[in-house]
Amino acid sequence: xxxxxxxxxxxxxxxxxxxxxxxxxxxxxxxxxxxxxxxxxxxxxxxxxxxxxxxxxxxxxxxxxxxxxxxxxxxxxxxxxxxxxxxxxxxxxxxxxxxxxxxxxxxxxxxxxxxxxxxxxxxxxxxxxxxxxxxxxxxxxxxxxxxxxxxxxxxxxxxxxxxxxxxxxxxxxxxxxxxxxxxxxxxxxxxxxxxxxxxxxxxxxxxxxxxxxxxxxxxxxxxxxxxxxxxxxxxxxxxxxxxxxxxxxxxxxxxxxxxxxxxxxxxxxxxxxxxxxxxxxxxxxxxxxxxxxxxxxxxxxxxxxxxxxxxxxxxxxxxxxxxxxxxxxxxxxxxxxxxxxxxxxxxxxxxxxxxxxxxxxxxxxxxxxxxxxxx
Numbered sequence: 001x002x003x004x005x006x007x008x009x010x011x012x013x014x015x016x017x018x019x020x021x022x023x024x025x026x027x028x029x030x031x032x033x034x035x036x037x038x039x040x041x042x043x044x045x046x047x048x049x050x051x052x053x054x055x056x057x058x059x060x061x062x063x064x065x066x067x068x069x070x071x072x073x074x075x076x077x078x079x080x081x082x083x084x085x086x087x088x089x090x091x092x093x094x095x096x097x098x099x100x101x102x103x104x105x106x107x108x109x110x111x112x113x114x115x116x117x118x119x120x121x122x123x124x125x126x127x128x129x130x131x132x133x134x135x136x137x138x139x140x141x142x143x144x145x146x147x148x149x150x151x152x153x154x155x156x157x158x159x160x161x162x163x164x165x166x167x168x169x170x171x172x173x174x175x176x177x178x179x180x181x182x183x184x185x186x187x188x189x190x191x192x193x194x195x196x197x198x199x200x201x202x203x204x205x206x207x208x209x210x211x212x213x214x215x216x217x218x219x220x221x222x223x224x225x226x227x228x229x230x231x232x233x234x235x236x237x238x239x240x241x242x243x244x245x246x247x248x249x250x251x252x253x254x255x256x257x258x259x260x261x262x263x264x265x266x267x268x269x270x271x272x273x274x275x276x277x278x279x280x281x282x283x284x285x286x287x288x289x290x291x292x293x294x295x296x297x298x299x300x301x302x303x304x305x306x307x308x309x310x311x312x313x314x315x316x317x318x319x320x321x322x323x324x325x326x327x328x329x330x331x332x333x334x335x336x337x338x339x340x341x342x343x344x345x346x347x348x349x350x351x352x353x354x355x356x357x358x359x360x361x362x363x364x365x366x367x368x369x370x371x372x373x374x375x
Contacts, residue, residue: 037154042122049086058087065100076104085119094124094132102141117145121154130162137171146171147178149203156209165213169225172210176202176232200238207233207240211247212363215254223255242268242275247362249279258286273303278317282358285323290331294342297324301348315354317361321346 061080068074081100088097101116124133133155136142146155152175159168179201210229214222226248233239240248245268252261265279277296284293303314328342356364 037150038118039122039125039154042119043126046086046123046126049083053083053087057083061087062093062096065096069096069099069103076100078104081116082119085123088123089127091129091132094120094127094129097123098132098136098139098142101145102139105141105145114145114148114151117142117148118151118154121146121151121158125154125158130158130164130167133158134164134167137167137174143174144178147175153203153205153209156206156213160209160213160216163216165216168209168213169217172206172213175206179236201236202233202238204241204244207238208244208247211240211244211251215247215251215359215362218251218254220255223251223257226251227260242272243362246275246279246358249283250358250362253282253286258283261286274300274313274315278320278358282317282320282323285320285327288327288330290324290327290342293324293327294345297349298345301345301352312354312361315352316349317354317356317358319358321349321353324349 061084064080065076065084068076081097081104084093084100085097088094097120101120105116120136121133124130133146137146137155146152152171155171156168159165159171207229211226214226214229230240230248245264249261249264252258252264262280262283265276265283268276268279270276277300281293281296281300284290284296297316297320300314300316324342324346328339328346331339331342333339354361
């Protein structure tokens with residue numbers, strides 16, 4: 001192995017240690033900072049409610065709810081349910097909330113119904129209780145209230161954080177079913193339950209999360225499911241964003257489908273040359289097409305970063321350089337001209353190595369290590 005190839009190999013190993021947390025402290029994985037979607041705001045609302053609540057208020061409301069649930073003749077005040085959501089703190093409290101909601105739900109308007117689902121989800125988020133969310137999802141009476149745009153997004157994000165990828169996909173499928181049913185009756189949910197800046201029927205965030213869940217499962221079945229979802233997306237005139245496509249690309253590679261991966265790379269928005277050229281090069285290298293891959297790798301070297309905030313522009317995934325070095329090793333040693341040309345590019349590219357590998361790019365979006373932040 002040449003000096004350049006050994007150097008690239010060592011850099012890749014160091015990068016792997018960095019990404020796996022063996023050398024640097026890596027932040028907790030979050031696709032999006034949950035506080036942006038009202039978690040922090042709801043936490044503050046709960047804090048303020050507890051400060052302002054008079055002594056004994058919590059127990060008084062709890063007793064009224066329990067009495068109303070056990071006695072069919074007693075109605076539940078929505079104000080009591082809303083306040084109990086703010087003051088609850090145990091698993092038993094969550095169970096009481098669900099029972100109270102099922103009794104009052106027929107009196108609620110659809111938008112208030114969805115707002116309950118959003119508040120209940122945020123409460124489970126704050127109490128770190130995804131099991132109670134699963135229980136609610138399996139309840140036919142409660143599930144519809146959890147299918148709002150924002151609520152379903154939060155559920156998917158939470159399940160992926162808890163490594164419950166199958167549950168994240170279940171929420172996605174139910175959300176799609178909800179979209180289909182609403183489309184049939186020309187219904188629109190309350191705008192307050194929308195994710196912001198969405199201009200397509202299936203939100204970018206939902207697709208982003210669904211494809212990461214499929215990537216994490218990483219089976220032939222999840223690959224087929226990914227293909228099915230891509231077809232569904234087209235029928236709804238929606239499209240995945242670039243990071244979602246990167247998840248699909250990596251899943252295809254892991255399932256030994258480099259041809260399909262290359263087709264996905266062609267779908268990446270053309271203005272993101274760094275990403276699309278990295279993906280094209282990796283897919284071609286996995287097919288042994290090193291000469292074609294060389295063109296795309298060389299093109300990345302010629303990209304001049306113009307957006308200060310985009311620290312990926314003009315950089316190389318470690319995956320791309322590792323695949324390139326492996327293919328160089330397979331070249332005939334007599335072909336010194338080609339080897340030297342490729343090794344020269346490899347040496348230059350090594351100076352522009354991105355701090356995350358492709359999987360890190362797919363699963364740690366918008367999150368940097370503390371080490372990098374402190375530089």
